[in-house]
Amino acid sequence: MKTRTTLFLSAALAGVIGLSCSKDSGFWDSFIPETDEEPTSAQINGYIFRPALVPVTPERIQQMKVPAGFKVQAFAQELGKPRILAVSSQGHVYFSDRDAGVVMLxxxxxxxxxxxxxxxxxxxxxxxxxxxxxxKLYIASVQDLYVADMNSDGTLGQPKLIKSGLPDGGQHPNRTLAFGPDGQMYYSIGSTCNSCPEPNALNATMVRMNPDGSNMKIYAKGLRNTIGFGWHPETKEFWGLDHGIDWLGDDDQKEEVNLIKENANYGWPYIYGEGKYNPGDRPPGDTTYQQYLQLSTQPSLTYQAHAAPMQMAFYTGSQFPSDYQGDAFVAMRGSWNRSKPVGYSIVRLHFENGKPVRFEDFLTGFLVDNNRSHIGRPVGVAVHADGSLLVSDDTNGVIYRISRQ
Structure with missing residues (x-):
């Protein structure tokens, strides 16, 4: 059942009464003042639509769509709520189940x-x-970071706590981490809220630290929630997908593909998308929106608003055609803050000359019953040692395998 929520708020001198979205830049010039000396007024239509969950069946798996020459099958089922995936060179597949508090092999x-x-x-x-x-397998919880030795049979030694006291999760507790070409650990700390000034400078950032958890520093900021990120296998450039702000309408804020650079500011919560002002939060002190915009790095590419990008994996296997090399796969978990659902898919992010240029559907069919129900919400994506692609779903507890026919 769809519930429509219409938000109409007005503002007085120092407060925002509402949130808004518009593709007309003139709207923003007229209604979003640079200081508190003028009122702010905005209106949006907000929606909640959560497709019903229905069981996964062999027939429903068969109706899932992949490009010609590929096939999709269930790699494992009845797994609880599998989230992030990691695969060893020996073919040991690990997944996290946040709700159960376990790592499975x-x-x-x-x-x-x-x-x-x-x-x-x-x-x-x-x-x-x-x-x-x-x-070694590194495991991140909300406030702690662990490492465990990997045995030859895929089992782990006793996890050792190497970092504690990281920020509370708030709205975005799903910490992710990866190691860059420099051998350093990069660790994403999401915002505690949809849109707000953060009292803790570590929230809404990407941090970098040594593999033992020491020497942690903020690498980039203004990133609302960058769960999926990685390095292009050829250029070694650092790319991530950031979640957009909710309640700005069906088509805002779009999800962002960012080239993540050291000391860069990506604008959240004041600037979003292609330089738009967020009417819900004004830059602090005497800083104007225009000044904050000049300090902010804009995305290289965007995707449909509210699609919710999760794990990201560059394809480095040998099973897929050669033109997949250097492209990335992204799990789009799917919308809830939109009148018509988007996401619920795996997309291929094409790179040309090392730069992202377009998205293309790769695995669809999680939405069924004319988009009123779903059989899964993708979270994890990883390249298996055999070159196939693995995809986790944390609603029906399935990990899918996509391979060449």
Whole structure:
């Protein structure tokens, strides 16, 4: 059932009475003042639409769509709520289940495309982010960071706490991490809110630290919630997908593809998208919107608002055609803050000359019943050691495998 929520708010001198969206830049010039000396007034239509969850069946898996020459199958089922994926060079597949507080190991022992082995290898409250580095598995919870030795059979040694006291999660507790070409750990800390000035400078940032958790520094800021990120395998440039602000209408804020650079500011919560002003939050002190815009780095590419980008993986395997090399796959978990659902898919992010140029659907069919129901919301995406692509769904507890026919 769809619930429509119409937000109409007006503002007095020092407060915003409403949020707004418009593609007309003149609207922003007229209604979003640079100082508190003028009122702010804005209006939007806000929606909530959550497609119903229905069981996954063999028939529904068969109706899922992938490009010609590919096939999709269930790699493992009845997994709880699998989130982030990590795969070792030996083909050991790890996934986190934040709600259960575990890290699980899957293995396809007979190379038939289905995991026969399933084993709990770590128990950590709110475990989420996973990354493999130097034969160790790094595990991120909301405020803590652990590392465990990886044994030859895929099991883990006792996880060791290497970092604690990280910021509370608030609205965005899903920490993710990865290791860059420089051997340093990059760790995403989302905002605590939809749109607000953060009292803790670490929120809405990407931080960098040594593999042992020491020497943590803010690498980039103004990133509302960059769960999926990675480095282009050829250029080694650092790319991430940031979640846009909710309640700015069906088509704002679009999801952002950002080239993440050291000391850059990506605008949140004051500037979003292609330089738009957020009427809900005014820059602090005497700083004007225009001045803050000049300090902000704009996205390289955008995607449909509210699609909710999750894990991202550059394709480096050998199974897919050669033109997939250097492109990235992104799990779009799907909207709730929109009148018609978007996302609920895996998309291919095309790169040309090292730069992102367009998105293309790669795996669809999670939405069923004329988009009124769904069989899954993708979260994790990872390249298996055999070159296939793995995709996790945390609603029906399935990990899918996409391979060449």
């Amino acid at each position: 899957l293995q396809d022992t007979n190379n038939d495309g289905v995991a026969e082995r399933k084993q709990t290898v770590a128990t950590i409250k709110q475990a989420h982010g996973l990354a493999i580095h130097n034969s």
